[in-house]
Amino acid sequence: MTTNLYFVGGGNMAEAIIAAVASRRTGFPIGTIHVEDVRPERVSLLAEKYGVLPAGPVDRPDAGIVVIAVRPQDDLVGVGRSVAERFGADTVVVSIVAGYTIKQLEQVLGADRPIVRIIPNTLTTTDYGYSGVALGAHATQESVEGFLSTFGKTLYVDESLIDVITGFYPPNIVYHFVDALIDAGVLAGLPRDIATKIAIDNIVGGINLLTSEDVLPQVLLHRNNSPAGVGINLQYELERGGFAAVIHTAVLRAVARTTELGRGE
Numbered sequence: 001m002t003t004n005l006y007f008v009g010g011g012n013m014a015e016a017i018i019a020a021v022a023s024r025r026t027g028f029p030i031g032t033i034h035v036e037d038v039r040p041e042r043v044s045l046l047a048e049k050y051g052v053l054p055a056g057p058v059d060r061p062d063a064g065i066v067v068i069a070v071r072p073q074d075d076l077v078g079v080g081r082s083v084a085e086r087f088g089a090d091t092v093v094v095s096i097v098a099g100y101t102i103k104q105l106e107q108v109l110g111a112d113r114p115i116v117r118i119i120p121n122t123l124t125t126t127d128y129g130y131s132g133v134a135l136g137a138h139a140t141q142e143s144v145e146g147f148l149s150t151f152g153k154t155l156y157v158d159e160s161l162i163d164v165i166t167g168f169y170p171p172n173i174v175y176h177f178v179d180a181l182i183d184a185g186v187l188a189g190l191p192r193d194i195a196t197k198i199a200i201d202n203i204v205g206g207i208n209l210l211t212s213e214d215v216l217p218q219v220l221l222h223r224n225n226s227p228a229g230v231g232i233n234l235q236y237e238l239e240r241g242g243f244a245a246v247i248h249t250a251v252l253r254a255v256a257r258t259t260e261l262g263r264g265e
Contacts, residue, residue, distance in 0.1 A: 003032055004061050005147065006087075008079055009069035010037035010046050013096055016124050017067070020151035022050045028147070034061050060086045065147055068095045068105075072261040076100060080108030089113065092143050096120055098166055099261040102136045102159055114139035117159060119166040124152035132157050132165035167255030173247065178203060 005021070005028045007014050018035070021028050030051040036059065037043050043054045055061070066087055070079055076097065083093060092114045095105055105115050115136035121129025129152040135141065141156060148154050157165070178199055185195025210217060225232040238244075 004028075004063040005033045006055065006061060006063035006066045007033070007035040007052075007069055008066065008083060009071075009074075010035045010039075010042045011069060011071070013120055013122070014067065014069035015046060015050075016122065017069075017096075017120060017151050018046065018050050018052060020124050021147070022052075024150050028150075034059070034063065057082055058086075063087060063091055065092045065094055065144065068093060068097060070097060072097055072099050076104075077108050080105060084109045084113070092116060092139060094118060094144060094147070099163060099258050099263065102134060106136065112138055114143060116144050117162055118148060118154070119162060119169075121152050121169050123171060127152065129153065129171075130155050130165070130169060132162045132169075134159035134162050163258045164255050166258040167253075168251050170254070173250065174203075 007018070014035070018033060021033065022030065031053065033050070033052045034055040035043055035046050035052045036055040036057060046052050047054050066083055068076075068079060068083065070076065089110070089112065093105065093109055094116045096118055098119060102115050102117055105117075106113065109115060113136070116139045117134045118131050120131045123129030124131070131148070131152055131154055133144075133148060133154050133156045135156065145154075155165070181199040181202075182192065182195045185199060186192050190198070206220075210220060213220070221231070221235065225235060
């Protein structure tokens, strides 16, 4: 494990990673995590909250891993050139920038640089949430697994799947569904607090049952859908309203937007 971890960018996703890494105190203990950001107040907040070391665009700590955590619309060429100038050729660069490919990173960091792309899941602080990871030609799983394993779960995949995972994994669809389900209970006559308890318990319980039985969702649906019963009537209305098609369309749009961000759109 490396002695220093350096973040270029201290936004929300960077903070989620820092929080997970700092809470474990295994590979990167307090005092080895450096953060720079264009907003000094943001760096000060992270330093106070997690004990990270404030840094700036001219600092050159002996970091084994540099995390590029800026936005796709930021000056990524400038950021990449700065990283290439300040850190040694063996320093692994981990990019969490949506839509920005390894090839694009190599053009500014150098073709021989070990580069890793990961799109962290916002559920990392809960020990849930798979993050898609793609390795550049000179990066190895061993060089980053100690770091990546500190926040959530990792799936090493071909880079062509990274944008798909980015658009597919956000729990926003779950939040929208829970919100709509609660409102449906209220519409049917339940007080909101009761509707909320039932909706959340129903979802958590349903997922636990699905996981414990290790079956496809269709198996449980068929089990619950008795002839002319409540379940099959509910399913009929969902399908009549295009429930599945709306989810499919939403995911495809999210994936497309991820690719657009990488093109600077």
